[in-house]
Amino acid sequence: MSKVCQLTGKRPIVGNNVSHSNRKTKRRFLPNLQKKRFFIPETDQWVTLKVCTSAMRTISKLGIYEYLTRLEKEGVDTGVILEQGS
Template structure:
């Protein structure tokens, strides 16, 4: 499984471990990803997403439906089909 956030697109980046003697060795900075299940009351559906903690904080602030709509308007592919309720 790839370590990429489905909503923000955050992915691992590379950098250096720097020792006391200032030697540098390569390392990876991986995002804090969690698999989370969300209920969208507007569409009455459950979705499971792999999200970073920064995305989860934004979801707590705006709500899952509003955040997905905002990303859709920007043209991001979230992998979630927002169906309409009859």
């Protein structure tokens, strides 16, 4: 299972653990990913996304439909097909 946010594209980055004696060993900084179901009332559908918590904050501010349409205009592939419901 890849550790990449579907909406923002955040992925693990590499850094160092630095001990008290200043010895450095490699480590990974993982994004805070959560698997979450969202309901899109405009299209009357549920979508399950693996998103980071910073994307969840943006979704709660803008709304899931608005956020997905903005990403679609920017050319980001989210894996969500926004079809208008009847």
